[in-house]
Amino acid sequence: MIALISQRLLQAIVVILIMTVIVFIGVNVIGNPVDIMISPQADQAEKARIIAELGLDQPLWRQYLHFLSGFASGDFGVSYVHNRPAFAIILERLPATLELAVTAMLISVLVGVPLGLVAGLYPRTLFSRLLMSGSIVGFSLPTFWVGLLFIMFFSVHLGWLPSGGRGPTQTVLGIQWSFLSWEGLRHILLPALNLALFKASLVLRMTQAGVREVMPLNYVRLARAKGLGPARVIFVHVLRNVMIPVVTVIGLEFGSLIAFSVVTETIFAWPGMGKLIIDSIGVLDRPVMVAYLMLIVVMFVLINLIVDLIYGQLDPRVRQQIGGQRT
Incomplete structure (x- = not known):
């Protein structure tokens, strides 16, 4: 296990270093923030002073x-x-953003795994066929369109849930969380369902395919x-092996929920990182853009690392392979 963690x-360190180069080059070729920040009436001396303050007059390698x-x-x-x-x-x-992504992923797992298990165990029933057809619909519907439908139906027509915002928050360890109050849960439900629709369909189909693949195997027959x-x-025997690829997909999809929740946060006016990065791109606020991108890179790498370690616990062959490489 120590060998697996070390490797x-x-x-992870190599990936992060490579991504620093990619992020730095990518951000520095996008426009010139000086053109936005400085008034067109400013003289050359004022422009030169601001460029020097931002460090944009330095060679690229030094930057x-x-x-x-x-x-x-x-x-x-x-x-x-923002200065x-x-x-x-x-x-x-x-x-x-974290509480929105976690809530959406919990909904995806709690819905996708049981329904996928049922669809895999009883593939010929009408209920299973409806589930698989519904998962295709979940893949196909655009997120922004589903979000607008949710708002029109649940907020405007029925008036059950709020249409946007984060609602009241509770402070825990100096951090504001909205899921700790009933009103906060009401605010998070619609955007979380909007994000979870695609992920739940993916988890359902992954689980169903895994169950159908595992059920005819010899060790299941022996059990x-x-x-x-x-x-x-x-x-014990079926779900444990089915969850090996599902855990990998869940880890990767959780990272994508954090990184790509921009559309949902914009539609539901959710005050997360996605809305912030859209505003920052519009004004070429490079420090915020770089901070966001590097945070996402580190989070993706950490999530993949955790998934690999969980994978090693679920599948002993991974640990045996690492141990064999050492010898």
């Missing part, structure tokens, strides 16, 4: 080294627009021949 940590040093210390510079540390602004919006009950066969 994955080394790979990268400064960026790398700041990344190591968590200092991405001061926002051009505050960019990383602090991102961290203020992070809890809202049945030993006289084990159906529940033990399904939850």
